[in-house]
Amino acid sequence: MSLEQTTPYVAHHFDDADQQHDASSLGMWVFLVNEVMFFGGLFTAYVVYRTAYPEAFHAGSHELNITLGFFNTIVLLTSSLTMALSVHAAQVSRRAMLVINLILTMFLGAVFLGVKAYEYTHKWHEHLIPGPNFVFDGPDPVHAQLFFSLYFAMTGLHALHMIVGEVLLGILVLRSLQGMFNKYYYTPVEMSGLYWHFVDLVWIFLFPLLYLLGRH
Amino acid sequence: MSHEADALTVKTCLGVYAALVCLTAITVGAAFIDMSFLNTPVALGIASVKALLVMYFFMELRHSNRLTWVLMGSSGVFLLIMIMLTMSDMLSRGWLGYPGK
Amino acid sequence: MAVPAIDTTLAPHTEVPAKPRKTYLNADYSVSSWLLTVDHKRIAVLYLISIIIFFALGGMFAAGVRLELLTPKGDLLQADTYNKFFTMHGIIMVFFFLVPSIPATLGNFLVPMMIGARDLAFPRVNLLSWYIYILGGAFTLAAVIGGGVDTGWTFYTPYSSTYSTSNVMPAAIGIFITGFSSILTGLNFIVTIHRMRAPGLTWFRLPLFIWAHYATSLIFVLGTPVIAITIFLVGLERALHIGIFDPALGGDPVLFQHLFWFYSHPAVYIMILPGMGVVSEIITCFARKPIFGYSFIALSSVAIAVLGFIVWGHHLFTSSESVYAALIFSVLSFVVAIPSAVKVFNWVATLYRGAISFEAPMLYALGFIGLFTIGGLTGLFLAAVGFDLHVHDTYFVVAHFHYIMVGGAVLAFLGGLHFWWPKMFGRMYPEAAAKAAAVIVFIGFNLTFFPQFILGYLGMPRRYHAYPDEFQVLNVLSTAGASILAVGYLMPFCYLLWSLKYGAVASSNPWQASGLEWLTPSPPPTENFAETPIVTQDPYHYGTDDDAEAVHVA
Numbered sequence: 059m060s061l062e063q064t065t066p067y068v069a070h071h072f073d074d075a076d077q078q079h080d081a082s083s084l085g086m087w088v089f090l091v092n093e094v095m096f097f098g099g100l101f102t103a104y105v106v107y108r109t110a111y112p113e114a115f116h117a118g119s120h121e122l123n124i125t126l127g128f129f130n131t132i133v134l135l136t137s138s139l140t141m142a143l144s145v146h147a148a149q150v151s152r153r154a155m156l157v158i159n160l161i162l163t164m165f166l167g168a169v170f171l172g173v174k175a176y177e178y179t180h181k182w183h184e185h186l187i188p189g190p191n192f193v194f195d196g197p198d199p200v201h202a203q204l205f206f207s208l209y210f211a212m213t214g215l216h217a218l219h220m221i222v223g224e225v226l227l228g229i230l231v232l233r234s235l236q237g238m239f240n241k242y243y244y245t246p247v248e249m250s251g252l253y254w255h256f257v258d259l260v261w262i263f264l265f266p267l268l269y270l271l272g273r274h
Numbered sequence: 275m276s277h278e279a280d281a282l283t284v285k286t287c288l289g290v291y292a293a294l295v296c297l298t299a300i301t302v303g304a305a306f307i308d309m310s311f312l313n314t315p316v317a318l319g320i321a322s323v324k325a326l327l328v329m330y331f332f333m334e335l336r337h338s339n340r341l342t343w344v345l346m347g348s349s350g351v352f353l354l355i356m357i358m359l360t361m362s363d364m365l366s367r368g369w370l371g372y373p374g375k
Numbered sequence: 376m377a378v379p380a381i382d383t384t385l386a387p388h389t390e391v392p393a394k395p396r397k398t399y400l401n402a403d404y405s406v407s408s409w410l411l412t413v414d415h416k417r418i419a420v421l422y423l424i425s426i427i428i429f430f431a432l433g434g435m436f437a438a439g440v441r442l443e444l445l446t447p448k449g450d451l452l453q454a455d456t457y458n459k460f461f462t463m464h465g466i467i468m469v470f471f472f473l474v475p476s477i478p479a480t481l482g483n484f485l486v487p488m489m490i491g492a493r494d495l496a497f498p499r500v501n502l503l504s505w506y507i508y509i510l511g512g513a514f515t516l517a518a519v520i521g522g523g524v525d526t527g528w529t530f531y532t533p534y535s536s537t538y539s540t541s542n543v544m545p546a547a548i549g550i551f552i553t554g555f556s557s558i559l560t561g562l563n564f565i566v567t568i569h570r571m572r573a574p575g576l577t578w579f580r581l582p583l584f585i586w587a588h589y590a591t592s593l594i595f596v597l598g599t600p601v602i603a604i605t606i607f608l609v610g611l612e613r614a615l616h617i618g619i620f621d622p623a624l625g626g627d628p629v630l631f632q633h634l635f636w637f638y639s640h641p642a643v644y645i646m647i648l649p650g651m652g653v654v655s656e657i658i659t660c661f662a663r664k665p666i667f668g669y670s671f672i673a674l675s676s677v678a679i680a681v682l683g684f685i686v687w688g689h690h691l692f693t694s695s696e697s698v699y700a701a702l703i704f705s706v707l708s709f710v711v712a713i714p715s716a717v718k719v720f721n722w723v724a725t726l727y728r729g730a731i732s733f734e735a736p737m738l739y740a741l742g743f744i745g746l747f748t749i750g751g752l753t754g755l756f757l758a759a760v761g762f763d764l765h766v767h768d769t770y771f772v773v774a775h776f777h778y779i780m781v782g783g784a785v786l787a788f789l790g791g792l793h794f795w796w797p798k799m800f801g802r803m804y805p806e807a808a809a810k811a812a813a814v815i816v817f818i819g820f821n822l823t824f825f826p827q828f829i830l831g832y833l834g835m836p837r838r839y840h841a842y843p844d845e846f847q848v849l850n851v852l853s854t855a856g857a858s859i860l861a862v863g864y865l866m867p868f869c870y871l872l873w874s875l876k877y878g879a880v881a882s883s884n885p886w887q888a889s890g891l892e893w894l895t896p897s898p899p900p901t902e903n904f905a906e907t908p909i910v911t912q913d914p915y916h917y918g919t920d921d922d923a924e925a926v927h928v929a
Contacts, residue, residue, distance in 0.1 A: 084570060096603060
């Protein structure tokens with residue numbers, strides 16, 4: 059594919075590139091609506107149980123490392139910044155900036171996942187993984203286990219989405235190096251950006267709900 | 275397809291990022307202040323502002339058509355419906371004083 | 376008869392095309408051209424074959440249930456086996472037949488054609504959707520072969536999450552996976568309908584079939600992820616023994632019910648809305664009258680989709696749901712009946728003073744109107760909390776939902792299949808056999824399920840394989856009806872297959888129907904339209920000056 063491709067390849071069933079782009083964009087947003095409801099089920103369970111057992115949830119939240127959570131939040135926000143900068147770079151056909159920012163986004167995502175892996179291992183050592191080996195010496199251990207079940211389910215599902223995002227970014231890096239994206243065609247970068255920002259959005263809500271309870 | 279006039283500028287990105295980092299610091303700080311029942315609404319409020327910033331600027335809702343806005347809005351509405359109607363059951367149990375009601 | 380800018384006046388009766396001609400069916404005969412196709416029409420056919428297989432499997436489980444219920448004692452199957460039979464019947468019929476049935480077959484085939492497009496917005500996602508469906512089906516079949524699931528299709532916890540020793544995990548994984556098939560189909564339809572309509576095809580010129588599928592797709596996208604995450608949590612709880620829904624470990628089983636029914640109630644609207652779209656198309660064609668109240672029917676589809684999301688609590692009336700929540704859900708459940716009633720009134724008004732003919736699709740559509748009305752009205756009975764408390768978990772509920780799902784959705788599916796069969800396969804089915812089958816289905820269906828209303832009202836509980844002696848007569852009638860119904864199902868299976876080779880060759884518009892799909896040859900070429908049509912008129916101009924001939928069908 060030539061570097062300065064001015065007319066993107068239009069699939070046979072579309073009339074023109076604009077229709078193709080609009081369809082892709084709408085498709086990604088509809089997918090995100092589906093993702094909102096997917097995580098939404100977990101958020102519903104969270105609201106129900108936190109309202110019913112506030113003390114257990116506060117105690118559980120205390121076991122989470124607020125510094126790591128704060129650090130991870132900043133890391134993920136920075137990755138959203140670099141992702142947005144990649145989209146910008148594509149919009150102005152700056153390939154080097156595009157590739158660098160995509161790689162930075164991947165790197166920051168990997169840091170986030172690394173910190174989460176560390177946190178999970180730590181929880182395992184402290185016997186806070188729900189199941190037969192769960193041990194909790196705070197108030198209401200039975201319902202504190204609910205907190206941790208939701209913690210692992212919600213952050214685990216989030217981490218899974220990030221791993222998928224990392225794969226998408228990897229593919230984008232390869233394609234960018236091949237010169238596929240420029241200001242005339244950067245739809246995959248834009249769509250992956252929407253996905254990545256969505257994953258960030260979920261974390262923006264997960265962080266206060268899981269890490270910042272009852273800290274006062 | 276070129277949208278240079280609408281393009282996400284570096285300045286915008288950095289400005290939004292700075293706001294997001296500040297808001298994160300504020301939300302952590304606010305968590306340590308006892309505002310009794312207001313802690314949760316404040317935390318969620320700050321999170322919502324951050325979310326709106328990400329959606330409006332990074333996800334370019336700023337330049338999106340009305341359909342996209344309706345889609346995002348509707349997902350929020352249905353999520354709220356799911357949570358609120360479920361909670362309407364959970365919270366109103368025991369109001370009548372009969373067992374199981 | 377190609378005309379450059381085709382407008383939507385009814386195509387005149389075209390001559391039978393000289394064979395051979397390149398259609399989507401004969402474009403390539405290799406297996407890989409089918410398994411790797413991105414043509415929405417071929418994917419529709421792949422789905423058609425798959426759902427018929429699942430329908431047969433689900434039907435066999437139903438046969439087991441009805442055979443057991445011939446006698447008051449539990450003598451054919453052990454109690455646990457009986458539990459597995461009705462569970463597998465429910466799971467297969469709901470998730471692998473009813474939810475995909477019309478959208479994935481008729482919807483996939485017709486949505487692009489009805490809007491003048493060459494394919495759906497994301498053809499490869501469409502194919503992926505079918506493979507995901509097959510993968511989910513494989514897991515569920517593994518559950519069946521591994522000994523079945525006995526939790527009921529509703530998977531109530533903590534039985535499903537902790538205490539059942541049956542194959543819950545593979546079934547749960549299967550349903551989880553298949554959910555994504557629906558989500559992707561819904562996504563595809565929404566984007567296609569928004570972005571790929573032919574020039575001049577405004578929203579209020581769309582066929583009602585499209586409106587119905589659009590509304591259904593909204594439910595696919597908003598509701599299915601919730602059951603996915605719920606099933607995921609059940610699987611997690613089963614695997615790791617955490618206590619999200621298990622009260623012994625601090626969880627709330629009613630939370631499961633809320634999350635489960637948040638999807639499963641809108642799911643029943645997924646099952647019926649496409650059928651309503653089909654009925655709208657058939658009624659107007661065979662009454663030779665433009666549909667009465669087009670915009671009301673169109674908007675009522677969306678209203679049903681939206682309102683359907685706020686009534687789920689009526690499944691929890693006897694599950695210790697609070698009285699106040701029950702009140703809210705009861706009122707809303709009454710409200711959701713209104714748009715459905717609007718449709719029924721409009722269909723009847725369309726029939727009034729129409730030039731009605733009784734081809735097989737019309738017989739199915741008329742059957743739908745009557746049976747759906749009974750099913751819907753009994754739904755209102757159940758929406759009244761006081762009444763529901765007495766008939767919940769009895770055969771009254773079973774009869775109610777079968778009137779809608781079989782009397783409604785299955786009849787609409789059969790009617791649509793017959794109506795568009797000539798378009799899809801280029802052959803007419805044998806009309807006399809089809810009429811006979813429609814009547815047999817109607818009789819068999821009513822004989823099967825009407826006694827169940829009475830049984831439920833008299834107090835026979837559902838999901839029991841033994842019952843008091845005094846209920847036997849009604850149960851025998853029901854089983855007799857089921858065998859007649861089975862004959863009614865087998866007949867189309869046989870003659871439709873027969874028609875593929877021996878049926879009369881169909882013209883492009885054998886019904887003189889309006890709609891862009893009828894402007895193409897039967898079967899259509901892979902690209903659907905040689906040139907994109909331009910739409911200048913409202914749909915459904917039957918009985919107007921443009922309707923050159925009243926329908927005459929072989």
